[in-house]
Structures are given as structure tokens and as C-alpha cells.
Amino acid sequence: MKKDLDLKNDSISKLFLTYLIPAVIGMLIMSLHVVIDGIFVGRGVGSDALAAVNIVVPLYSLFAAIGLLIGLGGATVASIKFGEGKNEESSSIFTQAVLLAAIISITITVFSELNIEKLSYILGANDKILPYVKDYMGVLLYFGPVYVLADTLDCFARNDRAPKLSMYAMVIGAIINCCLDYIFIFKFHWGVSGAALATGAGNILSIIMLLMHFVLKKGNLKFIKTRIVLNDVIRIFRNGFPNFLSEMSAAVVTLIYNLVFMKMLGEIGVSAYSIINYIHILMLMVFIGISQAMQPIISYNYGAKKYERVRKSFKLAVSVSVIFGICFFTSGILFGKNIVKLFNNNNMELIMLATTGMKIYFVSYLFMGVNIVTISYFQAIEKAKFSTIITLCRGLIFSIAGLFILPKIFNINGIWLTAPAAELLTIFVGYFLLEIYKREIKNLEVNIQ
Template structure:
């Protein structure tokens, strides 16, 4: 089990590393759900299977976004209350977050029962990809409750002093997903239906592992009879809103990109973007993991009014995010063919489109990590207005505007360049407009020069 951590006294760098590895590992586990499907579907069902899968991916973002809405939102409130030594509301915060995850999961399951065809067409399924999209989404949405609950509980278990157990739950679920993908798709020949079933079973495995935290009585929070408290509910939703928007924006990016690419190059372009989007999911998951690693440190110390430790943790997050962004960009520029070869074989046209896309799209990772970490910093201090505005601009406004302009000017290259331009604009907007954002960045720069 994880040994005890004193968030108020232990060395910030050691705490950061302690939370960084499990947080990144846990988020990678989430993204590997889809990556495993993409690798095996691409090799078993070809470009049309990839296109159908990419049309379905935004629903994964919906699950993750809602799970983080209640998980990060609740865990932030819980950590701040602990920092202030206000322990009487902890069980209520935990219970309400879990309860809201279950209710929303039930709603999504009911939506799937009555509107599955409409969802497939809305997400961009063509006549050629409709049936495969329906097969995948139909199974996936059947497991809505498990997806939401697993994501929410992972955040709480990590904040409850068990980051390694949280990571283990996500990674084991993902590994089993890949194994079942192979069995269901290649051995049982269940196609898209099999890939979705493998993915849907993964969060159930994660929940079983996370439950040991409570069975062994290592928990400092427990599920109690829920009571309506609108103030706590509002704080949970407000604090989780940015994480929700960041995750949902990834789904909106895929959705809007699919629509734009279909108009320019058709289904083969969507197949190319399916590969790029999956690689992007990995990189984005790592950035979000860095942001989640600093969240309990910031929230706890902010509640205790220890601002030096708050700024020290956000500085470490910025350093790691910028370093990782450079690494991701270099890998995309130097090894694009090797990355694409993981997903497809013997399709030269698809290979060339995807390689060109990776070289442009990956520029965005140079700036993405900074945006994610600083948004997490604001969110961890309950700066909900600032973090919400940044997330909305980055995830909705700037992307929609860019996709309306750039493809008309430079074609498919304009689509690939949308992400880099949006991330860069967000950095400048945030530094110029938000004083507390600027303060954190300046603190980090001064530390480098001193």
C-alpha cells in the first residue's frame, strides 16, 4: 500500500514525483482503452473500421469528461476542506460526487436505448461506416455507469493517499482491454462489437481493483446516506467544470475535425485523423496527468495558506509539461512513419496523408502542456471563472473559428494546423488577461534565472 504523505510538510518535489507517476499512469490507462481498439481494428477491419472508430471516440471523451467533472470537482473541494481542517463535510462531498456519477451514467444508458441511430449520424457516420459505428457505440454506451464511476473513483482514491492503487486500476483495466481486443476481434471474429465489449469491460476491472481501498479499510472517506446540499453540489460542479471542458473539448475537436475532413478528402481523411487523434490522446493524457499530480498539493496547501508550496508545485508542473511537449514534437517529426505503421499496413495513400498531418499537428504539443497545467493550477485553487474561460476559449471558441477559416485558405493543412494555432493563442490570451496565470508563469521563469 501507499505510505503516508504529508502534503503540508514533505518536500514538494518528492510529493510531485510521487503523484506524477501514478497520475500519468492512470491517465495513460484511460487513453489506452481507445488506443488498443484502434491498433487492432485498423489491422483487422482497415480504413473503414478506423473511420467508424474515430466517429465513436467523442463518446469516450464524454465519459471521461463527466467522470472528471465529479472526480476532480469533488476531490478539489475535499482537499481544500482538509487543508482547512474542516473534516465534517468530507464524506458528504465524496458521497455526492459518486451519486452524481451514477445518476448521469443511468441517463446516458437511457439515451443509448432510444437515440442510438441519431447519435451515430450526429457524430458523422456515413452510409459506409454507420453499421460499424452503431455496433461500437451501442456496446460502449451500455457501460456508461462503469466508465463514469471508474474515472470519478480513481481521482478520489488518488487524493485519499493511494495514488499507486489508482494507477494500478487504470493500467490493469487497459492491459486486459488490449488482450480482450485481440481475443474478441481476431479469434472470435466479433469485429467492432468485440472491440467495444473489450473496452466496456475494462472500467469494471478498474472498479474491482479500486474497491480494495475500501475493503481493506485504508480509506479516510466513506459512502454515507446522501443529503441534498446545493452549496456542495455547486462547488463540485464549478471546480470540475474546467476538467470537463478540457476532456469534452478533445471530443469536440475530433467531432469537428471529422466533419471538416469529410468535406475535403472523405473517409480516408477521417481514417488518417483517427490515427493522429489516438496519438494525441496519449500525449494529452500525459499532460492531464501532470495537471492532476499537482492538484492535491495545490488544493491542500492553498487551504492551509502555504502559497510558497503552491507556487513550487505549479513550477514543477510547468517544467515537466514544457519538456514533455518538446519530446512529443520531436518524436512526431523524426518518427512519423514508425508511428503510423503501428496502426496500418499496405495503404500508401493513408500512410502519406497521416505522416503529413502528424508533422503539423504535433506542433501544438509545444504549447498544450502549459495550458493544461496552468488551468489545473487555477482549478485547484477554486479559481473557477478564470479556468472556465480559458477552457471554453481553448476547447470551443478558438477551434470552431479556426476550422471555419484555415481549411478554406490552405485545405487539409489548415485542419492539421488548427490545434497548434489554438494552443498558441490560448497561451498569449491567458498570460495577457489573467493576472494569477501570469504570476505562476513569472514565478517559474524567475526560478530558472535565479
């Protein structure tokens, strides 16, 4: 990326587009390889394997949550310090974040490997799909530190004004993953273990590409000799906590979805939800890409006290997320059955169940993008409390309440209705918090003048 990009003075639309295109393309490619991974597993191993992979999703979400906790939390602090002209402190934050990511992820990996069967049952596995779950989880855990470091480095590279590198790393890693998926599943017949191995290998390549940016000092951030400072760690965790909470909320909700479906429909219910989840990742990553494109611009200008530019960036991101949300909802209504058949085209009960679920579930995308962008906005300006409130509402409070209440009223359709209901209710919470912050920022601007 060109070094003459001026976050303080260039037009907001130009800056946003510069960050948006690589962010969304990278996220789309990354999520697309997850979808292809699911297609290979569904067609190459079977519907029970799909269910098993979905059982392990909460554990994968844990690694993603830690990566975002440290990566986005640290990158937000580093970007604000860039805006304040404190480049050396930014590099200290970066170095501490990478060390934290390595230490925490290795600890979780060792503990989980020692308790793999017990963990499988806790996540919802039954005796029928337990072998698949253990095979997939066993390999995934070895790559836990890789997933965390990839997410962490990706966040810092984007905030170091290298969004294209972030995109290239994700795209190339995803391509390698897809190629290895085909080889390991269809040629070597390694089943779900092969799928997990392919994903880990793709992430290793991504890490190597991202590390070169910092090791070769192509940006402002670099590894420096530093110590882990408690106050810096607290600030990183405070800013990254909404993202951590969002991922962990998704893990908890996925776990509850799996348990509810297993209770009401058995393995086929979990398989149907697995298909929806694979597609959901595709849509979710686009919204995350939009929010990530917005975050460096907002954090830098907030640090530079350019509040009008902060507002314009947020409004633009909201508008783009609404447009994408409408497109996603329409695609689910028009092409739901064809999408489901990509994963399994011979089990009509599974196809009908997942197709119906998709049409209902996709209503949530009309509201989800706005909620995700609002969460990222508050995080980018270090209003972690507001981000946390919104995250708790959409990710835990409304979702869990919906899963306990709606199925009793609407049966199976009530499970699918939970996501749209949670996102809609969260819109009102976000609006209320935005109104509170508007009053705060007006007072701050008056004091500055």
C-alpha cells in the first residue's frame, strides 16, 4: 500500500474504499474457503461429519475470540497512539500483543488436548458422532496458536496501513486450504482430520506472509525489546473485550443451538444448522470486513480529535452494511435450496429442513450489519462499555432468551427465528447508546473550542 495515505486529511470515502475493498475481499475469500471446507466434508465424508464439525465450532471460536481480543484490542490502542504521534509506544503495544497471543493460545491448546474426550461431550457430541468430533478436534487443537497469531497479526497489519497485505495473506491461505482439502479428503481419504489439517496449513502460510511485513520493517510497527506492562495489557483487553465477547457469545449460542437441535431432531438437526452456519460465516465475515475497514480511520481521527471525520466514517460504514444485508437476505429467499444442495444433495429431509431454516434465519442480516458496525465503532473510540452492552444483547441475552422461549411457541421454526429477533431488538439498544454518546461528544467539542 502507498505510504502517502493520509488518514487525517484524505477524503473519508477514498480512505474507506481503500480499506473496504481488500478487507471485504479478504474476508470473503477466507469465509468462502470455510464454506468449501464444509462442502468437501459434507460430500466427501457425510452429514454426520458435518454435525461433528459444527460441534467443534465453539472451540474454534475460542481461538478466534482470543485473536480478536488481543489483535483488535492492541491494534486499536496502537492506531490511537499513531494519531497522537507516539510511534515507539505503538510498537511496544504490538510486541506485547504477539507475546500474549502466543502464551495464552499455547496454554489453552495443552489443557484441551489433555481433556479431549471430556471436552467433546461437553460441546454436545453423542456416541454416534464422537469419533468424528475427536478426530477433527485433535488436529484443530494443534493449530490453536496458529489461528490466534494469524488473527492477531492480521489486525496489526491492517492498522499499519497494509490492508492489501492482510487481504493477500487471507486469500493465499484460503487457496492453499481449499487445494489441500480436496487432496486430503478425496485423494488421501483422511476425513475430518484432513479438513482440519488443511485449515491449519493455510493459516501457517498466512502467518509467514504477515510476519514478513513486521520483520522486514515495511511499516511503522516493528518488534522491539520490551516487557509486558500490566497497564498496557489491561488497555488491550479492555478494547478487545467486545470482540472477544462477541466471538464467545457466538460459541455459546452455537453450543445451545446444537443442544436444542440434538434434543428436538437429533443429528439431522445439527447437520441442518451446520449448513446454515457455514453460509452464515460468509455473510458475517463481510460485515466484519466493513467494520474493520472503518476502524483504523476512526481510531486515528479520534486520536487526532477529528470528530466530524469520525462521524462521517461511521455513517458510511452503516450505509454499506445495510446494502449488503439486503443483498444477503434476498439471496437466501431466492437461492436457499440451491445453496443447501451444495453441501448435501441426496438427503431430502436435510435439504428441506435447512432450506426452511435459511429463509427465516436470513432475515437477521437486515439488522446484523448495523449492529456489528456499531460495536466496532464504539470499540474504535475506546468506548468498550457501550460495545460490550451491545455485544451482550445480540450475542447472549436476546439469543439465549429466544432459544428458550421461541421454540415453545413456534416449534422448530422458533429456533430459526431466534437470530432475527435478537438482531432486531439489539438495533434499539445500539440507537439508545448512540444517542447517549452524541451528547457526550457535543460537550467534548465545546470544551475543545
